[in-house]
Every structure is written in C-alpha cells, then in structure tokens.
Amino acid sequence: MSDRVEILERRAGGVDIITVKGRLDAGSSERVEERINHLLDAGGRSLLVSLCDLDYISSSGLRVLLATLKRLKRDGGALRIACAQPQILEVFTMAGFHRIFSIFPDEAAALDEFAAGP
Amino acid sequence: MALSGFNDMFFVLLQMICVIVVAAYLISRTASFTEVLERRVTWKGQAILVLLFGALSIYGTESGITILGATANVRDLGPMVGGLACGPVVGLGAGLIGAAYRFSLGGFTALPCAAATILAGLFGGLIFLLVGKKFIGMHGAVLFAIGTEAFHMGLTLAICRPLEQALTVVEGVALPMIIANATGVFIFAFIIANLITERQTKAERDSFLSELERKKAELRIAHDIQMSFLPERLPEVPGVDLAALALPAKEVGGDFYDAIPLPGNRTALVIADVSGKGVPAALFMALSRTVMRANTLVPRSAREAVSEANALIAADAKSGMFVTLFYGVVDPGVKTLTYVNAGHNPPFLFRAGGGRPVELKGTGIILGVMPEAEYGEETVTLASGDLLVCYTDGVTEAINPNEEQFGERRLIETIMGCRDLPAGEVIDRILEAVTQFSGDEPQFDDQTLIVMRVA
Numbered sequence: 001m002s003d004r005v006e007i008l009e010r011r012a013g014g015v016d017i018i019t020v021k022g023r024l025d026a027g028s029s030e031r032v033e034e035r036i037n038h039l040l041d042a043g044g045r046s047l048l049v050s051l052c053d054l055d056y057i058s059s060s061g062l063r064v065l066l067a068t069l070k071r072l073k074r075d076g077g078a079l080r081i082a083c084a085q086p087q088i089l090e091v092f093t094m095a096g097f098h099r100i101f102s103i104f105p106d107e108a109a110a111l112d113e114f115a116a117g118p
Numbered sequence: 119m120a121l122s123g124f125n126d127m128f129f130v131l132l133q134m135i136c137v138i139v140v141a142a143y144l145i146s147r148t149a150s151f152t153e154v155l156e157r158r159v160t161w162k163g164q165a166i167l168v169l170l171f172g173a174l175s176i177y178g179t180e181s182g183i184t185i186l187g188a189t190a191n192v193r194d195l196g197p198m199v200g201g202l203a204c205g206p207v208v209g210l211g212a213g214l215i216g217a218a219y220r221f222s223l224g225g226f227t228a229l230p231c232a233a234a235t236i237l238a239g240l241f242g243g244l245i246f247l248l249v250g251k252k253f254i255g256m257h258g259a260v261l262f263a264i265g266t267e268a269f270h271m272g273l274t275l276a277i278c279r280p281l282e283q284a285l286t287v288v289e290g291v292a293l294p295m296i297i298a299n300a301t302g303v304f305i306f307a308f309i310i311a312n313l314i315t316e317r318q319t320k321a322e323r324d325s326f327l328s329e330l331e332r333k334k335a336e337l338r339i340a341h342d343i344q345m346s347f348l349p350e351r352l353p354e355v356p357g358v359d360l361a362a363l364a365l366p367a368k369e370v371g372g373d374f375y376d377a378i379p380l381p382g383n384r385t386a387l388v389i390a391d392v393s394g395k396g397v398p399a400a401l402f403m404a405l406s407r408t409v410m411r412a413n414t415l416v417p418r419s420a421r422e423a424v425s426e427a428n429a430l431i432a433a434d435a436k437s438g439m440f441v442t443l444f445y446g447v448v449d450p451g452v453k454t455l456t457y458v459n460a461g462h463n464p465p466f467l468f469r470a471g472g473g474r475p476v477e478l479k480g481t482g483i484i485l486g487v488m489p490e491a492e493y494g495e496e497t498v499t500l501a502s503g504d505l506l507v508c509y510t511d512g513v514t515e516a517i518n519p520n521e522e523q524f525g526e527r528r529l530i531e532t533i534m535g536c537r538d539l540p541a542g543e544v545i546d547r548i549l550e551a552v553t554q555f556s557g558d559e560p561q562f563d564d565q566t567l568i569v570m571r572v573a
Binding site for chain 2: 004025026027058059060062063064065066067068069070093094095096097099100
C-alpha cells in the first residue's frame with residue numbers, strides 16, 4: 001500500500017514544506033515519518049505540512065502528525081497544516097485535532113503566519 | 119618418473135590434479151583451517167597446517183616429472199597456498215619442510231629449488247599480511263603462483279653453473295612447472311574462495327533468521343498482551359443482548375473493548391483503538407484499558423471518567439501515542455445511553471422503527487494528547503429493539519484486491535440487511551461481509567466490534 005503516497009520537500013523563506021499526496025495510512029505513515037524526522041534531525045524547526053492532494057488519512061497518519069507536533073513543541077519549533085480537503089478535515093475534527101493543530105486553508109496563509117512568528 | 123611421451127605427462131599431471139583437489143578439500147575442512155578463517159590463531163592449529171602443507175610440498179617433489187635430470191614439480195604449491203591462506207608462519211614452516219626434503223635429495227638444482235620453496239612460502243605469507251590478514255582471492259593467487267615459479271626459474275639461472283646446463287633445464291621445465299603450479303593454486307584458491315563465500319552467506323542467513331525470529335517473537339508477545347487484556351467473556355448485562363469480537367491483525371496490536379458492570383444495573387461499554395504497532399501499541403493498549411476501567415469504578419459521570427482517564431493516559435503517552443475511545447453507559451432501567459466519544463469512529467445506533475442509523479459523533483479529542491482536555495457527554499434514549507454497533511476502523515478500512523475500502527456505506531448496508539437478528543449473529547454477518555469483500559487481501563488492521571440490542 002505504501003506506493004500510493006508521494007512525498008515532496010521544498011523550502012521557502014526558512015520554512016520546510018512537506019507535501020504529502022495520496023494516502024497517509026498504516027502502509028505509508030512510516031515513510032512519511034522518516035522523511036519528517038530526517039528534516040527535523042537536520043535542524044528544521046518551522047514545518048509546513050501541505051495536504052492539498054491528500055485523499056485519505058488513517059489513525060496511523062494522525063499519529064505521525066501528532067508525534068511531529070510533540071517533537072516540535074518540545075524543541076521550540078512550529079508545525080502548521082495547510083490545505084486539507086473536506087474529508088481530511090472531517091477526520092481531524094472527529095479526532096479533535098482542530099483544537100491542537102494550526103490548520104490553514106492554503107499554503108500562503110500558513111507561510112504568512114510563519115513570517116509573523118511562532 | 120621419466121618422461122616418455124606427451125600422453126604419459128598428461129596422465130601424470132591429471133593424477134597430480136586429482137590429489138591436489140582431494141588435499142585442498144580435506145585441508146580446507148580441518149578444524150585448524152577453520153580457525154584461520156575465523157581469525158583465531160593457535161600454535162597447535164598453525165603446527166598442524168605447517169605439517170599438512172609441508173607434506174603436500176613433499177608430495178609435490180615425489181610426484182614430479184623428470185626432464186633431463188631436472189624435475190617439473192609442484193613442490194612450491196603447499197608453501198604458497200599455506201602462506202597465502204594462513205600467513206607467514208604456515209608458509210615458511212611448510213616451505214622449510216619441503217626445502218629440507220628437496221635438499222636431502224641433492225642434484226644439480228638442489229640449492230635454488232630449496233631456496234625457492236622457502237621463499238614461496240614466505241612471500242605467500244607476506245601477501246597474506248599485505249592484504250589485511252586474509253586470503254588474496256583467486257586471481258591474485260594464480261598470478262602469484264606464476265610469478266613465484268618464474269622467480270624460481272630465475273634463481274636456478276642465477277645460482278647453477280655451468281649456465282648452459284642451467285639454461286637447458288629451465289627451458290625444459292619452465293612452462294610445465296608454471297602451468298602445474300598455477301593450476302594447483304587455482305584449485306586451492308577456488309575451493310577456499312568458495313568456502314569463504316559459503317561461510318559469509320551462512321552468517322548472513324543466520325543473522326537474517328535470528329532477526330526474523332525476533333520479529334516473530336515480538337509479534338507474538340504483542341498479540342499475547344493484547345489478548346490477555348480483552349475480557350474473557352462479556353458480563354451478563356440485564357435488559358440487553360450483547361456480543362463482541364476482536365480480530366487482531368498480524369502487526370497491529372491496539373484495539374480493545376470492554377464491558378464493565380456498574381452499580382444500579384448499568385453497564386459501561388468501551389471500544390478503543392490505540393495508534394501504532396507491535397509491543398509499544400500493545401502496552402499502551404494495556405495501560406489505556408486499565409486506566410479506563412479503574413476510572414469507571416469510582417461513581418462519577420461518563421464525562422468525568424473519560425476526562426480523568428485522559429489526564430492519566432496523556433501523562434504516559436510518548437512519541438505521538440494516542441487512543442480513540444468510545445465510552446457508553448447503558449442504563450436499562452430508564453432506557454438511556456450516555457456516551458463520550460473521544461475521537462472514535464462514530465458508532466451507529468439503528469432505531470427499532472427502521473431507517474438510517476444515528477451516528478454517535480465525537481464529544482472530545484482523542485485520549486493521550488491534551489492532559490487538560492475537556493470532554494462533553496451526550497445522552498440518547500433507547501427503545502426496545504434498538505441496535506447499537508460500535509466498530510474500529512480496521513472494519514471499515516479493510517481493503518479488497520482493488521484496494522477499495524469496505525467503508526461505512528457497506529457496513530451500514532450489511533447491518534440493515536440483518537438488523538433484526540440477535541447481536542451475535544449481526545457480528546457474524548458483518549464479519550462474513552468483510553471477509554468476502556477482502557478476498558485474498560491480508561487483514562491490515564485490528565477489527566473489533568461490539569453489538570448491543572435493547573431487549
């Protein structure tokens with residue numbers, strides 16, 4: 001199942017942007033987690049996870065986002081999520097993630113927030 | 119042995135090769151040689167190898183073919199291989215034995231032949247040291263044999279007088295000796311190189327198997343932990359027909375359910391899904407289940423029980439562990455269900471009158487994330503014949519070979535097709551539908567169900 005996820009990385013103004021496309025489930029979450037941890041190990045403290053083309057997220061996917069959030073909070077960084085589709089937002093809402101994550105409608109809005117400070 | 123024709127020489131060489139093959143096989147399988155491969159140096163092992171390769175050197179002298187008073191032979195083979203494969207001590211020792219035997223026979227080339235044999239063993243040993251105390255490999259060994267024999271010929275020309283006689287001898291034996299020794303070293307090198315590869319492959323396979331064993335053991339432990347924390351059987355709940363099922367997947371060990379009798383004939387139903395896999399998830403499941411259970415024992419509202427459990431679980435949650443949990447208290451006396459849904463897939467409540475189910479949606483955040491999180495609680499009234507179906511996402515996210523999900527729609531349709539059956543049979547029908555849908559696709563996540571019908 002893991003070949004149904006696509007992970008892209010880029011940087012914009014000191015912010016690491018990870019775009020996850022496809023499905024973030026038990027089969028692909030480990031790969032996504034590795035990529036994110038790799039970025040954080042390299043010293044990344046401002047992370048934007050862009051979900052414009054994410055079609056599906058399972059509890060394994062939620063766990064990866066949560067672990068990332070906890071790690072960044074501990075290290076004084078910030079995680080923002082942008083551009084989640086309605087069905088992803090529904091899962092976030094069901095899990096209560098909208099209360100602990102900074103969720104933005106698009107990447108530009110999220111990047112503006114980074115510019116404004118953590 | 120006098121050379122009487124090409125055929126004779128061919129058969130003698132063939133005979134020599136057979137002996138070398140057998141010697142190479144036997145020597146390479148001795149305990150002493152194994153010690154060398156494992157880089158364990160013992161004096162006893164070295165002494166045995168010196169004797170074996172020395173004996174091979176004597177055989178090389180004895181089996182030689184005499185040409186014009188000089189002999190084409192494989193005397194240098196034992197010391198060369200001994201040195202290349204086992205180091206300078208074995209090479210030199212075998213060389214000395216071979217040289218002493220050759221020297222005792224006397225003859226025109228006694229001195230250069232004896233010297234060449236000693237040096238062959240010594241050089242072999244030095245190459246062993248030079249490449250990092252290991253066997254140089256097949257190609258290197260054969261080139262070394264050719265070089266050593268050429269050197270042997272040069273030594274004969276340099277030492278033996280008159281030069282004309284030395285030239286005649288070298289002309290006669292140079293090519294056969296180079297070919298015979300190179301062939302002998304090739305045979306040895308081939309067998310030794312194979313042995314080394316074989317041992318490496320075995321070592322890799324062993325470590326792979328033990329890793330596999332470890333993973334299997336971990337999965338078994340996770341599975342055992344999970345199963346030991348599920349209720350052995352459901353309590354008799356007055357006023358309702360209750361059934362539950364837990365089908366753990368191979369790698370994931372996080373679902374659990376519970377049915378806890380409360381005072382006043384009430385019963386708390388719990389269904390939950392812990393994130394993660396393996397032993398960590400199983401332990402987190404054990405912790406969550408115990409904490410949740412303990413918090414139902416103190417008389418308090420559903421909302422307080424879940425809030426308190428969350429605070430305790432959050433204090434222990436590491437690396438993003440969390441648990442989605444539905445907690446519902448059934449009171450058959452007043453026919454109500456009071457529930458807290460902490461981020462769990464909304465259970466379905468099918469009303470006795472028919473129609474689409476009501477979803478018992480979230481009233482708070484998943485457990486283990488925010489220690490101070492507040493949870494809401496909702497109460498629905500129950501009527502005789504109402505059917506409550508709680509499930510984990512392993513059921514709805516079961517996939518078929520086309521990688522489509524079973525989904526909530528199919529789950530609802532399946533239940534609507536058997537909504538009047540007893541709770542246990544509803545579970546059977548759901549399981550049947552999921553299994554049929556999945557086909558040969560392996561079960562990816564735990565599948566857990568609780569079904570309750572109001573009597």
